[in-house]
Amino acid sequence: MNWAYWLPLLILFSSLGTGIAIFFLDEDQVLVRTVLNLAGAVVKLLLTVLVFVGMLTGVAYETRLPIVPGFELLLRVDAISILFMSLSAVLWLVTTVYAVGYLEGSPYRSRFFGFFSLCVTATMGIALAGNLLTFFIFYEMLTLATYPLVVHRGTRSALLAGRNYLFYTLTGGALFLAGIIWLKLLTGETDFAVGGILSDFVDSHAWSLRVMFVLMMAGLGVKAALVPLHGWLPQAMVAPAPVSALLHAVAVVKAGAYGIVRVVYEIFSTPVAYELGLLGPLAVLASVTIVYGSVRALMQDDLKRRLAFSTVSQLAYITLGTAIVGPLASVGALVHLVHQGLMKITLFFCAGNFAETLHVHKVSEMHGIGRRMPWTMAAFTVGALGMIGLPPMAGFVSKWYLGLGALAAEQGWVVGVLIVSSLLNAMYFLPIVHVAWFRSPAGPWDERMPEARWETRMMLLAPAVTTALLSVAAGVFAASPISPLAVAEIIAGRLYEGL
Amino acid sequence: MMDQATIYAMAAVIVFCFALWGLISYAHLIRKIMALNIMGSAVFLFFGAMTRRGEPETTDPVPQAMVITGIVVAVAATAFAISLAKAIHRRTGQLRLPEERDA
């Protein structure tokens, strides 16, 4: 048995198999389904740890499956994939627990969890993809696997959201595909490689490369919700809370951001992209998105919509870091990939808890909610403070490195964007925290779970608290050798090794 | 200039075109089926024109074989088409396809 060959496939199969098995379960086989789900998630987490350890000891995990000559499925583990894989594996486990609690008693759960697992499979495939073609295969698979989750409730607004989601993502996907094919024809390969694969073509095909870059960014920007391609994201809020959590923290939007990281660093490489004059516009676009998302978030009363626009804004930090030349900014981008996931999923879990327990959906209904649900609100506060970027939360680490990177690259204006954005973040998060803790409720709560021993179901509370703790830990223990920051530094070190 | 075979062949093509026009422009099913038969005959005429050609003139058996086979096919197809037309007549009381009118 060649473990280095089979492990990537096994990692995919741990969720794919789970998903397929779940489709065949009856609606009322709750126990079997829950056990299957958790087993799949735990196995995936263990395998990811195994791969992580293996990679640290120097094992090269690589799977190649030829589709047709010159066209192969390549799964490969490197430091960037580890970063994304760990995030997805951990958050899948947590979200599964949460979803089991959240959907208790609602219809069509087999279908939901089946597609949920497929969604994670696609995300893992994206993390493992060793070339653009493989990336694209899983990227589109993710689109398809998420659609049933978005329309899960079957309401008119859910269907409308699903239609918009498909319109944006499939159109983006078609442009992305055109870019990939063009690239393949020009260079003959699409493998991700440190230093990019295009340095020989900069002089001869500058304009082709620029158009290709735009095509690919159009495809990736849709999922990464870069303005003006973000329209689908706030609408997709109609999905059940676990879906929003997964969409926003791990799967869809992160896949877009991750793709931007891959394409900029390992297809174009920073020097080439800089020489072609692509990074400046990308940085500007990201900055616009950051400010725009925050401003829009400020105007929302619906809690989930506020969080959605906050996602638009926060995700663009990753793109912004990628668009600034220099190792420090890269560290900021990569580490934010993980940090944003941890913080945002916490916030969405909490929003889901409020909705499920007390039927609170709006910010204006949250007065005094901290007294009724102290644990959830504490987790929410941790996430919110992290988003604002207060030390020692994880968000502070990201912003710190982004700022340092911008200064190192002599792009002081980026620091300005960071400061403005942090102020806006504070403006739309702090009032929530304030009224929740320090105001008294307007009236009696609309209790949905009066018999609960804790403030809400344990399966809803535990995940929120866990991810809140994780996002604190990621900030506090940032200096430890297995923190996201450490991995990000390794990656950035490799990316800028020869420069 | 124009040998006999060519004249026959040209005649065949002209008949074919007329029949095709008939097939398209008439709505009545029996007329359509007859038009098809005339088209078929035109093709057979063309084959017939080819049996005598070259110098010295010899008779080529292959087109004859094809014409005979073609006639068999045409008879079968016509029988099938007519029975289908009858079925339509029985069902709708009309001998035309819906949404079609005479040109």
Added chain:
Amino acid sequence: MSDLVVWSICLPLLGAAATFVGPGRLAPAVGGAFALATAVTGAMVTWLVYDGGVMRHELGGWGAPLGVELYVDGLNVFMLGMTAVVALAISVASLTYFGVRDHAASGPGRWSSAGGYWPVWLTLWASMNLAFASADLFNLYIALELVGLSAVALMLIGRDTQVLTAAMRYLLASLMASLGYLLGVAMLYARYGTLDLYLIGAQLTGEPATWMAMALMSVGLFVKTALFPLHFWLPPAHSSAPGPVSAILSALVVKVSFYLLLRLWFVVFADLLSPTFGQVVGVLAAGAIVGGSVQAILQRRLKLLIAYSTVAQLGYMFLLVPLTIPYGGSEAWHGGAWSGGMYHMLSHALAKSAMFLAAAAVLLSVGSDRIRHFRGMAHELPVATFAFALAGVSLMGLPPSGGFVAKWFLVSAAIETGQWWWAVVILGGGLLTAAYIFMVIRYAFLPPSPPAFKPVPKLLQATAMVLALLAVLIGLRAVEPFALLEMGTPFVEAAHVGTHQGEVAE
């Protein structure tokens, strides 16, 4: 071993005779057995060619130019193999479909559908195999005519007025088309004195009679393949036929004339093909993609939607013509475009048959094919819905599916040869496809409402599922089919023609 090719034609014919003569209640069993045997034979021929190279078989020992010769290369067995797989699956599905339907409809004077179905279906299968194996223009005419007649006869298993008129229209179009083809054959024979595809191709010259023959044969086959704007007969025919028959018509029958067109163009008339010709076909193809898709989006009934989707998908296949013909300074045929187009045909055959079988299951269950009656389908008929969706994925050309591999190669060819406008058509067409697929899927996710769903045989849904899965899985492993397509494609025909001419000289 080349006898196997003959068996792939004779076995279904024998089966047709047996089911026709034998007692009606045994027909499904006997027919099913013969279908299995035919499929196995087809698969074996495919394997033999894949393993051992091009095969030829002279019927009765008479070789070309006089005799009837069966010639089998990669392209033929690609078609033969595709037909074997799809036809077998549809046969399995029809075992249950007609059982249920006959049980449900007990009106007086109604014949046992299964009794009529099997002889005609097996005849159709035999004729298709004959068409794929022939290398002789007249023999191809016979095959084509048999395919047309038996396809129309097969539709008549369904007996309502709609089917009758649709069948009549199909029959008239089909007969007209094959007579056009036959006149072309006559002209070619008059000019070249042989009926062998390869012999004519080797000595072809561009003079009026040849051009006219090419025009007649091409237009005739356009009608049969329902290339836009000559597709008028297809939507009513494919949508009104009973479920498995629709699958056969859409997945297989139109491919026969498409295959024949390719053989004609790239073997017989290869020297006459110019970039302009390619662009003209391309414009028709693009019209098919856009027009067919828009029509599909406008439909409110499922089977009409799927039928218009066939019109659109045929456009993709025809796009291989402008992309394959040398364009923009290149000298050689573009093999990638060729393989991509053929692969699209294969995935379409699998996906479309899956789709029609899934539709058949839904129709049996709901009793209506109005899309708005499908609320809650995802819950009530999960397997059929999933099969429909998977097949849709392949039609949209999303990865990982056969449709994606095909799209990749077609778009690559378009960009590589500088014909980027076809890339736009292909990618945009994918989005239109998504629009009409998700129009159906959307209803499936709505909460159920009456009318209630009746139970449907599991086997019917499972067959649809298997076909849909195949359509997707061939996107993950396309090495072997592509190798097969490269064996004796039109572009490496020189060797074959050489040996032929050698024989003639002897």
